[in-house]
Amino acid sequence: MATLLGVPAAPSWTMGRWVVQLVLVCGLWGLGGCTAAVPPATPPLPATPAPATAEALPPPAPAAMEMPAPSASGEVLFQDDFTNVQSGWPNAQVFDNYFIGYHEPAYYHVEVRTAHDRVVVPWPAGTFEDVAVEAAVFVDPANTAAEGNFRYGLALRRTGEQYYGFLVAPRSQHWYVVKSSTSGLTLLADGSHESIQGQEASPDHLRVETQGPLLRFMVNGHPVAEVQDEGYTAGSIGFLVQTEDAIRVHVHHDWVAVYPLAPPVNHAAQQYHDDFTDPLSGWPGTLVFDNYFIGYHEPEYYHVEVRTAHDRALVSWPGGALVDATVEVALFPDAANTAVEGDFRYGLALRRTGDQYYGFMISPRTQRWFIFKSTPARLNLLAEGRDDSIQGEESAPDQLRVDARGANMLFTLNGQPVGEIMDDAYDSGVLALVVQTLDSPRVHVHYDMIQVGPVDPAVHFAIDDATCTVDVAGLNLRSGPGIDYDPPMTSLTGGTLLEPLARSDQQVMTAQRRIGTVTWIQVRVRETGQIGWVSGAAGYVSCTIPLNLLPEATAPATP
Known part of the structure; x- marks a missing residue:
């Protein structure tokens, strides 16, 4: 059963209004002692997945959370540390299955006393549109x-049963973004983060930014999700507590604050440079855990050490999300604090939101470079190669550079371009430092310099003017990637110029087994503008760029 509480606690309310409110809640949700018919129970959130077995991101340091300072403009829309029991939240409300109220001297508490239940406690004094909560x-x-398991967090843009929810489950270290409607809860996004602890010494710090249909979610300073949804544009904020199979959970809210959301900033239009000589430049200070540590290495480095094999650490840039930008970094491993055996790699993560990012890393011991796309499920290798210029020495730090403009990304190593990809999955996100051990039990990396700026208009992306040419007398242009898309749209004559747009790798099968893979290319016919698919098999077309630089496209339904 889902429980929704909307009873204001201000003493100026008349007894008649109290009764009306309580009857409304009883009629809607069938609380104990009510005779109204109980509607079907709202379904619970989907079951919490088991802890991820993939390589885990390291947690930030636990730290006591204080109510944040006002925004840059000095404006605060609402804040409460619950030291004043007259601040407007419902107080001392007790029912069979839950209770809520102020926990003097400094908390607001919500307790749910039955399994598979939930409570929403809205702030009764106003609604918000585009804000940071x-x-x-x-x-x-x-x-x-x-x-048993349970979750808790924030409800936003709430009107009755309609709201967005952001919850964390400390026992499974998972987070959830949900959309509530009159028909139930819909899961919009979920994931895991090891910083989720739920302890009094280090309360979980949740932040949600709502800007039109875009909602951004952060856990303990780490961006974890962005959601686009136009369902609810404004509403109240509130607390949300839910039990799964736990028969009782008692949650303390230490503080809550709402600020006006600053206008979006195109960070690519700004210059940023850090040589790490100032330990107050904004990166995380010294944080030490069992498997890694990070911090400023005075007088002139930022260091990241990973102390176990098959592990990795990411340290996010404090400057905010980037869209189109050029990022440069100089870095090297500290030989004195790095194991003499085993392999490792290090570099940059770009457009990061939680476990989603692009990575550019090098391994000095094998002199190899790697371009990755990280998802919550795995690291996907997009490109790799060898370069003799990779040294990893303090006297000559390796220089990594990434130019990212839209879906195009150009990767440069020690002044020489080594790779280029086109992928539109992640269009913005924060910059991060990334260090990974393979079979090495310890690596210590020094970052000497990092620089961020706008992409130089002179930077040339090969994809910008890529072409393909038909190499056979007649080549079918089809509506999708494969011969199942029949009949063909038209036949292209030899020498026809095409503009490659995307690719789709299709398996070639016999009745018994797979015998290979053929890449199909989505193209635009330069002369007519017609868009379709052609086979990229050897001898059919020749292109000016490797096909793996093209973004992957989803195949349309077959006719």
């Missing part, structure tokens, strides 16, 4: 069942 929350273990 932050809260610090933790679990009271003394009043929480030792077994």
Whole structure:
């Protein structure tokens, strides 16, 4: 059963209004003692997945959270540290399955006492549209069942049963973005993050930025998701607590704050440079964990050390999300603090949101470079190669550069372009430092310099003027990638010029087994503008760029 509470607590409300509100809640949700018919129970969130077995991102340092300072403009729309029991939240409301109220002297608490239940407690004093909402929350273990799972967090843009929810589950270290409607909860995004702890000494810090249909979600300072949804444009904020199989959970809210959202900034139009001589330049300070540590290495480096094999650490740039930008970094491993055996790699992560990012890394021991696309499920290798210029020495740090403009990304190593990809999956996100051990038990990397700026208009992307030419007398142009898209749209004569747009790798099968893969190319016929698909098999077409630089496209339905 889902429980929704909307009873204001201000003493100026009349008893008649209190009764009306309580009857409304009873009629909607069938609370204990009500005689109204109970509607079908709202379905719970999808079951919490098991902890990820892929390489885990390291957690940020636990730290006590204080209510943040006002925004840059000095404006605060709303903030509450719950030291004033008259600040407007519902108080001392007790029912069979839950209770809520101020926990003097400094918390607001919500307890749910039955499994598979949830409570939403809205702030009764107003609605918000485009804002940043932050809260610090933790679990009271003394009043929480030792077994079972639960989640808690924020409700945003709420009107009745319609709202967006951002929740964390500390026992599984998972986060969830949900959309609530009159028909139930819809899961919009989910993932895991090891910073989720739910402890009083280090409350979980949740932040949501709502800007039109775009919603951004952060856990403990780490961006984890962006969601586009036009369903709800404004509404109240509130607290959301839900039990799964736990029979009791007691959650303390330490503070909540709402600020006006600053206008979006195109960080690509700004110059940024850091040589790490100032330990207050904004990167995380010294943080030490069992498997890694990070921080400023005075007087002139930022260092990242990973202390276990088959592990990796990412450290996000504090300057915000980037769209189109040129990023440069100089870096090298510290030989004195790096294991003499085993392999490792290090470099940059770009357009990062949680586990989603592009990575450019080098391995000095094998003199190889790698371009990755990270997803919540795995690291996907997009390109790799060998370069004798990779040295990894303090006297000559390796220089990595990435020029990212739209879906095009050009990767340069020690002054020489080594790779280029075209991929439109991640169009913005934060910059991060990334260090990974393979079979090496320890690597210590020094970042000497990092620089961010706009992409030089003179930077040339091969994809910009790529062409393909038909090499056979007649080549079928089809509506999709494969011979199943029949009949052909037309036949192209030899010498016809095509503009490659995307690719789709299709398996070639016999009745018994797969015998190979053929890349099909989505093209625009230069002369007519007609768009379709042609086979990229050897001898059919020749292109001025490798086909793996083209973005992957989803095949349309067959006729």
